[in-house]
Amino acid sequence: MERRSPRFTVWLPVRVDELQEGVAVSHDASDRGMMLVTASRLEIGAEVTIVLTVPPEGGEERRVHGHVVRVEPNLEDPQGMWPHRMAVEFDHKVPEVERVLAALEAKGFAERKR
Structure with a gap:
């Protein structure tokens, strides 16, 4: 799959209204989507609303609509708090x-993926 936008490794808390627990953590992100680690899972194709705070340090909440394109086990935390990975396309x-991702990269809080 060809990437159309730069992706960044970045750990940000987000709200996902459709998840049972309502929260997730971004694993990587771009202006077109996010890979989230989650406690529960949704089905591929499920519509989701992700609530981000832009910028992360005290900015405004931004609701972003998308859909789930991939769900897989989180091999880095299979028995822990975040056992699933869920890719969302905006x-x-x-x-x-x-x-915001570029600003976080400049501060050392995000890393551009190659």
Whole structure:
């Protein structure tokens, strides 16, 4: 699969309204989607709303709509708090997410994936 936007390894708490526990943590992100680690799982194709705080340190909440494109075990935490990984593709490109990711990279809190 060809990447159309730069992806960043970044650990950010997010709200996912459709998850039983309502929260997840981003594993990596771009302006087109996110890989989340989660305590529960949704089915591929499920519509989701992710609530991000942009910028993360006290910014405004931003609701981003998307759908689940992949679900897999989180091999880094199979018996822990976040046993699932869930890839979400946003319905629309979200340019402010890329700006926030670049700012976090400049501060050393995110790493651009090669």
